[in-house]
Amino acid sequence: MMERGYLVSGRYQIIDTLGEGGMANVYLAEDTFLHRQVAVKVLRMDLQHDQATIRRFQREAKATCELSHPNIVSVYDVGSDDGMQYIVMEYVQGEDLKAFIERHFPMPLSEVLDMMDQILSAMQLAHSQGIIHRDLKPQNILVTPTGQVKIADFGIAVALNDQSATQTNSLLGSVHYISPEQARGGMATPRSDIYALGIILYELLTGKVPFAGDSAVTIALKHFHEEIPSMRALNDAIPQPLENVVLKATAKDPAQRYQSAAAMAQDLKTSLDPERANEPKFVATTVDQDLAATKVLADLPAAVSTSELAGQNQANAAEAKTATTATTATTATPEAKAKKKRKWLPWAIGGGVILLAGLIFALVLLFGKRDVVVPDLAGMSQSEATSALADHDLKVGQLVYENSTAIAKDLVIRSIPGKSSSVKADSQVRLVLSKGAKTYRISDYADLEYNEVKEKLTKAGLTVKRKSKSSDSIAAGRIIKQSIASGKRVVAKETTITLTVSSGEPTFALRDLTSYSKKSVQDYAEDKDIKVNFVEAYSDSVDSGSVISTDPTAGTMITTGTTITVTMSKGADPAQAERSFSKTIAIPFVSSSDTSSSDASSDDTSDNSAGSSASSAATTGNKIVIYIGDADHAIESIYKTLTITQDTNVTLNFTVKGDNTAEYRITRDGELFDSGSVTP
Incomplete structure (x- = not known):
């Protein structure tokens, strides 16, 4: 076990334990280089020197590294830290598909098809690169909070061109999802994965697996001999074309299944189309009787390997040879044989027993008890787990109870040692049973x-x-x-x-009371059980006696008993009323002769000059500039300009507000002529 804070290869800092398995432990870690969370799978310490396990562990890394797909858990790094083999993978937040089905069943058919489309897309890529998963089941498929699915645990996946693996790794997945050919110890193919995908689709649609039993052998036999139970009998909302996808994917004969994950995906996409509504039920042709009659080995889910079968055949041959030799060697007469037999039989039997006992004792001392593999007991009842352990020459040990949201009450959560652990025959295995969800x-x-x-x-x-x-x-x-x-x-x-x-006392939105009369406001207040404080104000826009505004404003949520202030109009402010009036001012014309010198010459020339000047002034006239200041004009701005050539009366129009006064200023030829204040 790695402790929290441990830095794997100086980069991946352990945060927590995610799970413990028979081959490896998985930890949540922080990638200190890229600042992201990752999952680190570390080969168990007791297996670090097991070359077969190391090869399998490395094969998992190799198989998954070759696959880059949004629906496959990514592998980021592979390495060794102080002799510990590890794989760094994408950390997927969420739950496995098994738990997801338990929580969300029944699901809309469209959602089921979307999930299967993602799974099939991922498996099509794996198969196209020569990789078979071999252990597809909902527990190996993760679902993120956004609904994205990711296939995990390619730990027993084997490349099709890995010939050594095909001879020594006849490994079987969970018996509920295993194909008939895998259960009988045959080589897995992409169509074996398709069989498992068909079972997964069945579970998505019905909430349960098609075959159940008291032992792994019982379930495996059902995969051989029994037809998939009708889904439409469980739920008639499932259309026949959709059931046909399951039936074709789970055909007993691999040749009658879909030839690829892509073909299954294509058929699945159109299974809800109205054009296929009247499609007949898919019926597979009769399965080869040799396949149907195949004996299921008692130690499922681990099939006998090729080497074990070869060893058994050699033993059988040796027994046959011994029997033949004994028959050939018998040449004496019946009487002689009987006497000889009576004479030597007790000694032969006694010697044989002693020899056999010694041989057994020597073998026990030399080899000890044989190694067996702990089966996957998750989800089984105590009696099912007991039978499964007995099939593997193991016994039930201590019972431990834990809360679990994923595993129903009284079913096995996990075993100690865990699944796939290698232990001695007759060992005790502790069962962790579910107390149900906390x-x-x-x-x-x-x-x-x-x-x-x-x-x-x-x-x-x-x-x-x-x-x-x-x-x-x-x-x-x-x-x-x-x-x-x-x-x-x-x-x-x-x-x-x-x-x-x-939210407190009942509330309501205050009505818009603008332009209401005082009486109307009082009636409203009485109806709503609120209080009113009236105030008055002048208004140029609202008639006297009508509402100008309210406090709080219209639309505000208030409760009964609230006091509001209502401002009523008094009409226009008299002090601000405008008054208009006018004033007429006489402006005399001033000619240049009025300002000529008193000592002007009396000669003809002087007389002619003076006459010419007077005539010029009369023609030019006086320039008058008028300024007024009132409500509409500023005293600094010119109100009017004019030129007079004779005495002229000018009328000035003023506008003032209230008691204000107006003012004016008049200049003549640039000089102030008159100014003053005026009132109406």
């Missing part, structure tokens, strides 16, 4: 603070939803009622509880 007792949360209760329930694993409701008796923020009764025990992670929380 339950949580619901309390009475009435009148408690919602935030405090939510925090407590969320920590326990429940999903909490909130529903608001007004209440005259329960303070805002406190719980009125709960969807699950007090005292009930629930599985926290599978439970959603709805808490109805008080």
Whole structure:
């Protein structure tokens, strides 16, 4: 076991243990180089010197490294740390497909088809690269929170061109998903994986596997001899074309199955099409009787290897040869033989017994008990596990109980030692049995603070939803009622509880009272049981006696008994009323002769000059500039300009507000002529 914090190869820091298996332990780790979480599978210490196990471990890394697909768990790195073999893989958050089916069954057919399409796509890639999984089952398929599936555990996957592996690694997957040819010890092919995929599809559609029994042998025999149970009998909503996909994938004869995962995927995609609604049921032709009659070995799920079969054949041949020799050697007469037999029989029997006992004792001393493999007991009942262990010359040891959300109560979660562990025959195997999912007792949360209760329930694993409701008796923020009764025990992670929380006294949106009369406002207030504080204000836009505004504003949520302030219009402000008036001012014309010198010459020339100047002034005129200041004009701005050639009256128009005054200023030829203030 690796401790938390250990740095594998100076890079992968161990965070936690994810699982323990018969061959390897899996840890959650942090890749300190790329700052991401990964899964590190480490070969167990007691197997670090087992060359066959090391080769299998390395074969897993090789098989998976060759596969790059979004629906296959990726392998990032392979290495050795202080003699420990390890594989660094993608860390997939979520659950396995077995647990997913248990929690979500029944699922929409479209969702089932989408999951299978992802699985088939991944297996098509593996098969196209010559790799067979050999152990496809829901426990080896992970489902992320987003619904993406990823196939894991290519630990017994073998490349088709690996000839040594085909001779020494006749390994079988879980018996519920095993193909008939694998169960009889035959070589697995891509169609063996397709058989398992058909069983997985059956489980997705029905929530259970097609064959069950008290032992692995019983289940394997059913794979040989029994037809797949009708899914439409369990659920008539399953269309016949979809059932046909399962039936064809699980045909007893591999030749009658889909020839590839891609072919199965294509057939599956159209299985819900209306055009195929009247499709007849798929019926496979009769299976070869030699296959049907094949004997299932008692030590399933591990088939006898080729070398074991060869050894058995040699032993049988030796027995036959011995029998033949004994027959040939008998040449004496019957009487002589009888006498000889009577004379030497006791000694022969005694000597044979002693010799046999000595031989057995020597073999026990030399070899000890033979090694056997612990079967996969997960999901079995105690009696099923006992039978499976007996089939492998093992015994049930101590029973340990744990909570589990994935495994039903009283079924086996795992064994100690774990599945695929190599142990001596007659060893005891401890069984870890499920106590069922850990339950949580619901309390009475009435009148408690919602935030405090939510925090407590969320920590326990429940999903909490909130529903608001007004209440005259329960303070805002406190719980009125709960969807699950007090005292009930629930599985926290599978439970959603709805808490109805008080929003305080009943509320309603304040109506838009603009332009309402005072009487209308009072009637509304009486109907809604609210209080009104009236104030008045001048308004140029709202008629006197009508509502200008409210505080709070229209649309605000208020409760009964609330006091609102309503501003009523008094009409226009008299002080701001505009008044217009005018003032007429006489502006005399000033000619240049009025300003000529008094000592002007009296001669003709002077007289002519003066006359010419007066005539020029009269023609040019006086330039008048007028400035006014009132409500509409600024005194600094020119109001009007004009030129006069005679005395002229000018009328000035003023506008003022309230009691304000106006002012004016007039210049003539650039000089101030008149100015002053005026009132209406």
